[in-house]
Amino acid sequence: MNVEDKVIVITGAGRGLGRAIAQTLAANAARLALVDINEESLTQAGAACQDAGAQTRTYPVDVTDERAVEQLFNDVAGDFGQIDGLVNNAGVTRDALLVKVKDGNVTGKMSSEDWDTVMAVDLRSVFLCTREAVVKMIERGSAERAPGGSGLIVNISSISRAGNIGQTNYAAAKAGVVAMTTTWAGELARHGIRVAAVAPGFCNTRLVANMKENMRERLKEKIPLKRLGDPDEIGQTVLFIFQNEFVHGRVIEVDGGMRL
Numbered sequence: 001m002n003v004e005d006k007v008i009v010i011t012g013a014g015r016g017l018g019r020a021i022a023q024t025l026a027a028n029a030a031r032l033a034l035v036d037i038n039e040e041s042l043t044q045a046g047a048a049c050q051d052a053g054a055q056t057r058t059y060p061v062d063v064t065d066e067r068a069v070e071q072l073f074n075d076v077a078g079d080f081g082q083i084d085g086l087v088n089n090a091g092v093t094r095d096a097l098l099v100k101v102k103d104g105n106v107t108g109k110m111s112s113e114d115w116d117t118v119m120a121v122d123l124r125s126v127f128l129c130t131r132e133a134v135v136k137m138i139e140r141g142s143a144e145r146a147p148g149g150s151g152l153i154v155n156i157s158s159i160s161r162a163g164n165i166g167q168t169n170y171a172a173a174k175a176g177v178v179a180m181t182t183t184w185a186g187e188l189a190r191h192g193i194r195v196a197a198v199a200p201g202f203c204n205t206r207l208v209a210n211m212k213e214n215m216r217e218r219l220k221e222k223i224p225l226k227r228l229g230d231p232d233e234i235g236q237t238v239l240f241i242f243q244n245e246f247v248h249g250r251v252i253e254v255d256g257g258m259r260l
Contacts, residue, residue: 001152001242004029007080008242009073011063011129012090014041016205017156017234019048021087024235025242026054033076033083035059035090063090063125073132082140086133087238088126088177089156093207094118095166115169122173126155126180134184138191150192154238155181157199159255174199178251185249194248196241201255203229224257 003025010025012018014036022034026049034049036042039060046058057079061072077083094114100107130153137151160167161174181197188195202208202219208228211219220226237254241247 001084001245003085003239003242005031006084006242007031007033007076007082008085008087009033009035009076009083009129009133010087010089011035011125014038014045016207017200017203017231018087018089019045020231020235021089021238022049022235023052024232024239026050026052026056028239029054030085031055031080033057033059033080035061035063035072037062037090063129064120066128069125069128069132073129073136077136077140083133083136083151085152085154085242086129087154087156088129090125091122091156091158091173092118093167093170095170096168097166098168110168118169118173122170123176126177130155130180130184134188134191134193137193141192151194152242153181153184153188153193153195154241155195155197156234157181157197157251159199159201159253159258159260161199162260164260181251182249189248194245196247196249197251198234198237198241199251199253199255200234201229201253201258203231203234205231222258223255227256229254229256 008025008030010018010022013022013034032049032054034046042058042060046056049056059072061068094117096110099109155177157177158174160171161178163171178197181195185195237252
């Protein structure tokens with residue numbers, strides 16, 4: 001799919017990987033619907049994409065809210081006239097050990113609230129946004145008397161989907177994202193809709209930048225390429241999936257060779 005003039009929805013677009021993906025697609029003349037719960041960062045990301053020459057609209061939405069997501073995709077379809085792609089990038093972390101033990105005594109536990117928060121943002125939102133995007137893609141195909149719909153769903157998973165100490169909730173959610181990716185690939189191909197995922201490794205985002213310097217250095221030592229990923233490299237991978245129409249039902253790992 002040539003992304004020029006294609007309407008692409010990106011969740012979690014206000015900063016980090018989402019913003020990098022948005023700017024990569026903007027530089028290739030996509031039309032962008034940027035979604036984030038943080039209105040300030042979303043406005044800044046929208047302005048950057050507009051400065052790159054892309055037609056851009058911003059939508060401050062809580063993507064864990066079913067009714068809000070339904071309205072979001074109605075609004076995007078109404079504003080742009082179509083939806084060609086969706087990048088499910090919105091995500092949070094609430095890291096903790098399952099149980100924390102000191103001197104043989106349990107001193108803490110991962111809270112159910114932290115479990116629920118990560119599952120809502122990192123997994124539920126992917127389900128809700130994909131469902132509504134697919135509805136619009138198929139409805140458009142029917143209206144144009146085309147054989148089914150057409151479009152692309154790109155889900156952002158993580159290297160942590162294989163399991164990572166201190167990330168029970170995040171690892172489970174990101175593994176679920178991959179399971180949904182392969183399931184939907186089987187279901188939606190008949191409608192001309194491709195589905196794929198990207199599993200980034202550790203990238204130079206604000207979360208990593210806030211680590212202590214010695215922790216960052218130890219992290220880089222574990223990566224065979226001895227460096228963190230650049231958010232733009234994730235953006236380029238998403239662009240590749242859009243452009244290569246034989247990529248379907250697969251997860252592309254962009255992790256510098258690191259395996260958890």
